[in-house]
Amino acid sequence: MNHQADDKIIIEQILNGDKQAYTLLVKRYQQKVFRLCMGFMHNPDDAADLTQEVFIKAYQKLSTYKGDSKFSTWLYRVSVNMAINSQRKQKIRATFNFYDNGNETQQIADTRYADENINELEQKQMVKKILDSLPASQRKAIVLSHYEELSNKELAEVMGLSVKASESLLYRARSNMQKMIKKQK
Amino acid sequence: MKNCKHTEECLIAFDGKSTIDKETIAHIQQCESCNTLYANTLSFHEAIHNEKKTQSPPFLATRVMAALEKVEKQGIIQFNLRRELQLVFVGIALILGIFSSVFFNKGHEPAENTPVLTDYFFTENTGIEQQWLNFDNYENEQ
Structure with a gap:
């Protein structure tokens, strides 16, 4: 079953x-x-x-x-x-x-975070900062796609969007994420 | 040789696992800003990968069921409390209604010193009413 x-x-x-x-x-x-x-x-x-x-x-x-x-x-x-x-x-x-x-x-x-190394802590803070700066819908898309590894179709179902719209949302989210990563120098 | 814009496009699609073509890698190795961006992107995906590896607490299911039990009990208590409050409120409203009707009706009861109106009709000094009552006689006089 x-x-x-x-x-x-x-x-x-x-x-x-x-x-x-x-x-x-x-x-x-x-x-x-x-x-x-x-x-x-x-x-x-x-x-x-x-x-x-x-x-x-x-x-x-x-x-x-x-x-x-x-x-x-x-x-x-x-x-x-x-x-x-x-x-x-x-x-x-x-x-x-x-x-x-x-x-x-x-x-x-x-x-x-006392036991974790500084590098890992910095990475965590960077992820938090970047994801928190995204609009809610884009954050949802990134978490579902990167953490849960959902396909575009599954993502669309969860978000209540068409597959095209979810792809577009994910692209915008990744693009914004990259802008933030660029600023992290 | 790929340029910076193309590299950035590639890194947007990069999810930490996908492969990057050789030409883009060659550009990243030569261009300092793209190299930094690539390193930060890798670091970002590595952090996500580490977070994903975190295991849920071992007794989470037990914890959830216990919390559920508690929430339901609280819900029942709140429901019962609401019903009891409703009963108390209705009771108080009824009592207030009865007492207020008794209290307000007191004003309409005749006071002890109020003249009894029935006596009025037996007096001879009835004033204008007497004339009105004898209107037929008046007509006869005419």
Whole structure:
């Protein structure tokens, strides 16, 4: 039995009240969702928190999944939207807490990356800076394409665009990304 | 020899795994700015590759299910609390309604010193009403 048909059976079970069946879905997709969340959050703790939120939201909205597309496509859609919202909230929080927690945040970052070498830390900061500077739709496209390695067709399905439009979006995103990389000298 | 613009185009399409043609590589080796761009692009893709390798926490599924349980419980508690609040609100509204009707109707009750109107009709000094009542007699007088 393929995954897609299997997913639908599990979803039916869940909707019929078998909550424990959801564990199977979580175990099956947790690494994918976590990887996608890493693409937005860039640190494992925040990514794990976001992954948890995504699965809770997905459970609550499971009845809205019609089965027209693959479950993974639907889950990616939920994940990217939640990730973008989470980043917005983080930005707002950072704006209000800037003066209070600025040093504290830096200390946490320092401790977290204490064992990593400087080069890797710089690389991480560069990726975060570049991706965060992109508009939301382009960021979604880059994460789905580079972190999840989705094809243009799959990307189009998740983003709700035509294949041509998704290709164009991805090209613009990569082009903007390169401009930012150029500035990193 | 490829020029810088072509190299930049190539690097836009480069995803860290795809191959770059020999001529472009030759240009990158000679051109300093393209070399830097290539190095930074490689570094960027390497960082993404490292992030992708990060494994999800081992007990994430357990954590999710526990969180789900908690959220549902909170939801039930909130739902029950809302129902109880609704009942309390309706109760208070009923009590207020009854008391306010009693209170406001007090104003319409006759006070003790209010003359009883029924007596009025038995007095002889009925004023203009008397004339009106005797209107037929007036006509007869004419």
